[in-house]
Amino acid sequence: MTSLPPQPIALPAPSDDAAHAALEQESVHRVYNDIAIHFSATRYKPWPVVEAFLREQRPGSVGCDVGCGNGKYLGVNKAVWTLGVDRSDQLVGICRERGFDAVVGDALDVPCPSARFDFCISIAVIHHLSSPSRRIAAIREVLRLLRPGGEALVYVWAMEQQGGKRTFPAQDVYVPWHMPTVRKPEAKGDAPAVARADGRVDVVYKRYYHLFVQGELEANVAEAGGEVVRSGYDRDNHYCVIRRGGAE
Amino acid sequence: MVRLLTHNMLQCHVRDCTNGFPLRFQNAEVEHAEQEMNTEFLVNMLPRIDWAALRATAHELGIAQLPETMPEDAAESTELLQVLHRVLMETSVKAGEMVCPSCEHVYPIRNGIPNMLLNEDEV
Numbered sequence: 001m002t003s004l005p006p007q008p009i010a011l012p013a014p015s016d017d018a019a020h021a022a023l024e025q026e027s028v029h030r031v032y033n034d035i036a037i038h039f040s041a042t043r044y045k046p047w048p049v050v051e052a053f054l055r056e057q058r059p060g061s062v063g064c065d066v067g068c069g070n071g072k073y074l075g076v077n078k079a080v081w082t083l084g085v086d087r088s089d090q091l092v093g094i095c096r097e098r099g100f101d102a103v104v105g106d107a108l109d110v111p112c113p114s115a116r117f118d119f120c121i122s123i124a125v126i127h128h129l130s131s132p133s134r135r136i137a138a139i140r141e142v143l144r145l146l147r148p149g150g151e152a153l154v155y156v157w158a159m160e161q162q163g164g165k166r167t168f169p170a171q172d173v174y175v176p177w178h179m180p181t182v183r184k185p186e187a188k189g190d191a192p193a194v195a196r197a198d199g200r201v202d203v204v205y206k207r208y209y210h211l212f213v214q215g216e217l218e219a220n221v222a223e224a225g226g227e228v229v230r231s232g233y234d235r236d237n238h239y240c241v242i243r244r245g246g247a248e
Numbered sequence: 249m250v251r252l253l254t255h256n257m258l259q260c261h262v263r264d265c266t267n268g269f270p271l272r273f274q275n276a277e278v279e280h281a282e283q284e285m286n287t288e289f290l291v292n293m294l295p296r297i298d299w300a301a302l303r304a305t306a307h308e309l310g311i312a313q314l315p316e317t318m319p320e321d322a323a324e325s326t327e328l329l330q331v332l333h334r335v336l337m338e339t340s341v342k343a344g345e346m347v348c349p350s351c352e353h354v355y356p357i358r359n360g361i362p363n364m365l366l367n368e369d370e371v
Contacts, residue, residue, distance in 0.1 A: 060292020062257070079289060083257055089361060096360050101254045104363045111355075111364035113259045113269055116296060147296075 003178065004194065004204055008170035011130055020130045027174065027208035028128045029087050035205060036090035038179050040070035049234045050123055051076050053153045053241065061118035064145050066107050066138075067125030071095035074102070080119075085110055107138045110145060117145045120152035124237070127156040127209050130172070132220070135210065139224035143244050151229060154221075155239045159211040162236060171213065174206035212238050249279055249340035249360040252311075256302055256336070260348035260355075262366060270301035271346035271355065278309055279342045285333040291323045297336070306335050 012019030032039065050073060057063065059079035068074060068084030069091050075098070084102030086092050095102035105111045107125055126138045142152045159171055178194065181203050194202045217238050218228050222245075229241040260268025303314040312335050315328075322328055346355040346362060356363050 058292060060289045062293055062296040064257075079286070081253065081289070081293065083254055085364075087365075089363065092361050093359070096249070101251055102361075103250075103254070103258065104361060104365055106365060109261050109366070111259060111261050112257050113298075116257055116298075118296065 004176040006166065006168050006173040006175045006209075007206075009172050009174050009208065011172050014131045014133060017131070017134070020134055023130050023208060024128065027206055031177065031205045031207050032088040033090045035177055035179050036070075036088055036094065039177075040091065040094050043070050043072050046073060046076050047123070047155075047234065047237075049232070049239060050121060050153060050155065053119075053121065054080070054082075057119050062116070063119040063121065064110070064112060064117045066110060066120060066122040066142055066145075068092075068095060068100075068102055069124075071098050071100040071102060073121060073123065074098075074100040082121075083112070083117075085112075107141060108134060110141045112145055114144045115147045118147060118150050120145050120150070121154075122152065123155040124157065126154065127212065128207075130208055130210060136220050136224045139220055139226060139242070143224060143226045143242065146244055148244065151241055151243050153239060153241050154217065155234075155237045156212045156217055157209055158233065158236055158238045159213045160233075166236075168211050171211045173209055173211065175209050177205040177207055178202040179205065214238065249281075249342045250346075250357055250362050251337060251340045252302065252305060252309075253297075253336040254362075255305060255341070255346070256298055258346065258355075258362070258364065260351060260353055261364070262348065262351050262353050265348060265351040265353070267350045268348045268353075270298070270305055270349070272349050273305065273309060273341055274345040274347050274354075276309060276341045276344040278311070279340050280334075280338055281340065283337055285330065285337075287329060290329055290333055290336075293336075294318065294322055294332075302335065306339075309339070309341075311335055311339055 054077040057080050061080040063082040065084045068086045074082050074084050085105040089104045092102045092104050120142045126135045129135045191205050194204050221242050225245045226242045227245045231240040299318045306312045342360045
């Protein structure tokens with residue numbers, strides 16, 4: 001099967017926030033809305049480390065899933081209540097169909113009051129933000145939501161990939177998403193149509209990712225004013241459990 | 249749908265808007281859906297609720313009359329917990345708007361989904 005590899009991308013200057021927002025609109029938000037149903041069908045198995053974090057929360061805890069996607073984690077622990085926030089109205093619609101509580105919102109400006117949540121998770125989200133300051137701002141938002149003593153789990157794609165199934169040419173890349181189309185095999189905008197070995201045609205979308213190197217997420221947490229409780233590497237992702245910094 | 253529990257956790261985030269909580273429902277289509285009550289869940293959740301906001305909203309929607317402050321023995325009061333379960337978990341708004349009491353920004357609810365995004369120049 002013809003599969004396009006990840007390609008490096010030249011980023012706008014870090015100071016040009018509007019250009020970063022435009023890049024994310026084109027290569028993250030628009031893409032997720034277009035691929036939502038197909039994407040959701042491939043996202044159903046909770047990752048064990050995330051599941052364990054959710055299950056260890058006290059019954060009756062109130063949490064926020066920043067970048068909840070199709071709601072994969074919203075129902076994992078029925079003894080807690082989790083509010084999902086996602087940028088994609090299509091994905092939030094899928095959450096609603098599943099009976100979960102979710103709103104359309106932005107990880108950079110979460111529409112919730114400060115310090116109201118016992119826990120937060122942000123799984124495979126902030127690696128879609130295209131400048132260091134935007135990634136740090138997203139971590140700052142997660143920390144803002146936590147009540148004193150609350151903890152959050154953040155997961156991001158690692159530059160260092162075990163098993164070698166993907167190699168990345170740079171930290172900032174477009175990663176292709178092949179969406180099979182059965183009825184309309186034509187290119188969408190600048191997303192090319194790629195013929196498959198079985199004769200059907202995929203539309204290929206480019207999704208923007210910033211891949212994190214070892215230690216980078218921890219450094220970002222510190223810059224956001226947070227503290228790392230523990231961190232690790234889990235199947236091609238770096239993760240941190242974090243809490244608000246300073247004397248609480 | 250926007251459960252009243254969700255509404256209790258939403259606020260306006262327009263730049264420089266302070267006191268944008270709680271959002272005021274407008275043209276609200278209210279829906280009730282029964283669901284099994286989990287007492288331990290409800291009792292543990294009580295400290296996370298903004299009581300004044302919940303009370304005002306439940307009153308505005310004509311759903312329930314809550315006491316002015318959360319009673320100290322709330323965790324032991326089955327009757328109050330049943331009311332809270334109905335208000336927080338079983339009551340939701342499936343369409344309408346949520347309006348900021350401070351800057352009047354309107355957040356629409358369509359097909360049960362609240363859109364909390366802003367236009368670029370308001371963030």
